[in-house]
Amino acid sequence: MTVAAAIARTTVVFSALSICCASAFAARPFFTDDARIVDNCQIETFYKEQRTYSGSEFWFLPACKVLGFEITAGGNRIEGDRNEVVQAKFLLKPLETNGVGYALSIGSFGGEPYFNAIGSKSFLNDRFVVHANLGDFRDSGGTWGLGLEARLVGQRIYGIFETFGQHRETPTYHYGLRFWVIPNRFQIDSTLGNQTGAGDRRFFTVGLRFLF
Known part of the structure; x- marks a missing residue:
């Protein structure tokens, strides 16, 4: 397995597979998932580049709400290799303002099944929302994530910070900004990250998100 593929497996369960509802503003650029689902449909795409290797990653992740x-x-696509992603997420308890929400997702990445248990907590009328994940890949082992999203300027600019990892891997730290060009319809974002204790594994991402 290439370094790029290994990193992708480490982070996929926390990736932009998790699409949230337009009113709650949690999806990209998080890898850590949240206890929300999309209202109707959305398309999310992002580009990721890491210093450890000369290649790059491109993700394309459409999602729709079907029967709840x-x-x-x-x-x-990672350095010419392609992997398919299929996931279903459902709410156990919807996240409300100043409340707690729970969700569960199951899916397959590159043919490897996984599941992820998700919890979210809202503070100060959604100014801050914390997300926590515990999951497992059938072959690659357990995964975890902890993230914070913060509303910085009005309803348009949000900051994110998170840490996540996988069994026998050192933690990754990831932070950035989300900007709603058209609130609840079109978003752009950019982030920086680094996996600790693993050489030069710094990376950056840029992404787009369309809701319709």
Whole structure:
């Protein structure tokens, strides 16, 4: 397995597979998932580049709400290799303002099944929302994530910070900004990240999100 593929497996369960409802503003650029689902449909895409290797990653992740489930069917390209992503997420308890929400997702990335348990907590009328994940890949082992989203300027600019990892891997730290060009319809974002204790594994991402 290439370094790029290994990193992708480490982070996929926290990736933009998790699409949230337009009113709650949690999806990209998080890898950590949240206890929300998309209202109707959305298309999310992002580019990721890492210093450890000369290649790059491109992700394309459309999702729609079907019979109360959020269904994602997309994929990525890593240095010429392609992987399919299929996921279903459903709410156990919807996240409300100043409340707690729970969700569960199951899916497959590159043919490897996984599941992810998700919890979210809103503070100060949604000014801050914390997300926590615990999951597992059938072959690659357990995964975890902890993230914070903060409303910085009005309803348009949000900051994110998170840390996540996988069994026998050192933690990754990831932070950035989300900007709503058209609130609840079109978003752009950019982030920086680094996996600790693993050489030069710094990376950056840029992404777009369309809701319709």
